[in-house]
Amino acid sequence: MSGLRARQKADRHRRIIEAAAALFRDAGYEGAKIETIAAQAEVSVGTIYNYYQNKGDILGAIVSMEVNEVLNAGRGVVANPPANVGDALDTLLGIYIEHSLHYLSKEMWRQAMAISTQLPDSPFGQAYTALDRALTEQIRALIVRLQALGLVRRDIDGPALGELIFNNMNMMFIEFVKREEARIAELRTAIRRQNRILVAAIGV
Amino acid sequence: MSGLRARQKADRHRRIIEAAAALFRDAGYEGAKIETIAAQAEVSVGTIYNYYQNKGDILGAIVSMEVNEVLNAGRGVVANPPANVGDALDTLLGIYIEHSLHYLSKEMWRQAMAISTQLPDSPFGQAYTALDRALTEQIRALIVRLQALGLVRRDIDGPALGELIFNNMNMMFIEFVKREEARIAELRTAIRRQNRILVAAIGV
């Protein structure tokens, strides 16, 4: 049915993403012109728009890879958490944060976040929301796990707590990427300090 | 030194803001062309850029008015809070949320938030961060007040708690403006549910 066509398609996708990722890193998101990405990927401008609805969606594809990797790494912690509420949370959120600048620069994160609020109904906007939700779910899953292990009180509203923890971390992360000079270590310390209040409240 | 010039300047500022606010409401932020704003305000495009660095800064001036009004309204609650931690928080955050759509549509909020993360160092970006900080400070002030009134445990880390509460509310608000169909009442209910966990933990 579609040998050659499918192969070419996958290949063009890959070339576009690779060219874009390189340019976003080098020239920044704004600095990377579609025309340049197209030239680098050896396709025309029109073709890029055949593959992605807009410039933001190209960034979106890169962000998705990053976040999915993080979600994967988090699964291990949920399955086998440290035997202490504070450490368990710190380990999971630590994974999220430490991975965050692996593929994406702060500027790329800023753009990605901006686009997801600016165009919440675009493919990327929806994907980003779904990723946020997946992270929230994972934190909730950790809490449920800790409840099962008898480390967290059973009468705690797990879903609400999971959302609270994610929202706080996410907002702190947003502030973190907004300040170019902010360091990961400081971010983790600040989040730990906030979570301490919660940990004291929910521990058995 | 500058009678006429200053008066004309103030007048042009006002005309630009009024024209922009009207157009943002009617046509949306994206739909409002600078050219149209200029025509409506009876100045040239170049003049608008003499007053504001970019389109986002015009929106920024409008957002600032809104948030300052909210901060003012909040002062009363901090000075004289309901005699119950849950109600006190709910009243203060309720003021923020209920005022939020007074001058600004959801679309305008989305744009404002997007710009503030996209360009954190632009005049508006910095102003927006300052406004966020002011709101956080006000929540912290409420907590300190409640501690003074003996309603919140003295050994609670007030600054961290204030930031936690603000971050969670803010993130919920972001999700709220991203979903056009979301209702204020639901937002408040969801935030109340999350804060209940905290209230239980910090009450005397």
Next chain:
DNA sequence: CACAAAAACAGAATTGACTCAATTTTAGAA
């Protein structure tokens, strides 16, 4: 009042994301 410097204005030109009609390539049937 006249005038030079400073400040502000105007609008044409530039720039870069995105669109669209025409052309080329692929798939599959005869």
Next chain:
DNA sequence: TTCTAAAATTGAGTCAATTCTGTTTTTGTG
């Protein structure tokens, strides 16, 4: 192999934000 419809590509054209440069207005001084 040849042909046709469908799918994909192309790049010139459009549109709106922003910049730039020459002109006009205001100010303060002699």
